[in-house]
Amino acid sequence: MADAQAGNDPPELGLVHQFMVPDHERLNLRLRALLLEMASRIPDKGSNAASGKSHFTNKWLSTRDLHLLPDPEIKTLLAFAEDEANKLQWPTGQITPLRIHAMWAIVSRKGMEGNPHQHGARVSGAYYVDAGASEGSGNGAFAIYSADGQLLGSMPPKAGLMLLFPSGLWHGVLRYESDRPRIVLSFNLVHRA
Numbered sequence: 001m002a003d004a005q006a007g008n009d010p011p012e013l014g015l016v017h018q019f020m021v022p023d024h025e026r027l028n029l030r031l032r033a034l035l036l037e038m039a040s041r042i043p044d045k046g047s048n049a050a051s052g053k054s055h056f057t058n059k060w061l062s063t064r065d066l067h068l069l070p071d072p073e074i075k076t077l078l079a080f081a082e083d084e085a086n087k088l089q090w091p092t093g094q095i096t097p098l099r100i101h102a103m104w105a106i107v108s109r110k111g112m113e114g115n116p117h118q119h120g121a122r123v124s125g126a127y128y129v130d131a132g133a134s135e136g137s138g139n140g141a142f143a144i145y146s147a148d149g150q151l152l153g154s155m156p157p158k159a160g161l162m163l164l165f166p167s168g169l170w171h172g173v174l175r176y177e178s179d180r181p182r183i184v185l186s187f188n189l190v191h192r193a
Contacts, residue, residue: 048063
C-alpha cells in the first residue's frame with residue numbers, strides 16, 4: 001500500500017511511504033516473542049542518541065544492532081525494507097543502494113511519548129510488530145512535525161505496517177495510553193556500495 005496525499009494535507013505527510021509487509025502475521029508472532037523476551041532480560045538502553053538524552057519516555061529501548069541478529073524474521077524484514085526503500089525516489093538522490101546500518105526496538109509502556117526528532121541517515125523507517133491498543137486510533141500514532149515543533153499530522157499504527165521516510169523529517173510518537181505493549185522496530189538506511 002503506497003501513500004496517498006489528500007488535498008489539504010501538509011506536504012511533509014507525502015514524504016512518508018506506507019507498506020504492509022507480506023506474511024506479517026507469521027513474522028510478528030516470532031518477532032513479538034523475541035523482543036518481549038529481550039525486554040524482560042536486557043536492561044533498557046536509555047538512549048541511542050549521541051547526546052545520551054532519550055527522545056522517548058516510559059519505554060524499553062534496545063541497542064542499535066538488531067539488524068546483525070541471525071534471526072530469520074529479522075533478515076526477512078531487512079530484505080523487505082531495503083527492497084522497498086531502493087524502489088523509491090528520495091530527495092537526497094540515489095547514489096548507491098540503500099542498506100540498513102542500524103535497527104533498534106522500542107517496547108512502549110503506558111504513558112510513552114516520542115518527542116519530535118530527526119535521524120542521522122538518508123532514509124529511516126518504522127515497522128509495527130504489535131500496534132498494541134493503538135491499532136487504528138490516534139493513541140500512540142506516528143506524528144509528523146514542522147521544524148519549529150508544530151504537529152502537522154499523524155498516522156495510526158497497524159501491525160504489519162512499515163513506514164519509510166527521509167531521515168531529516170521531524171517525527172515523533174503521540175502519547176500511548178495502554179497497558180498492552182506496543183512494539184516497534186525502527187531503523188536507518190544509508191547509501192553503500
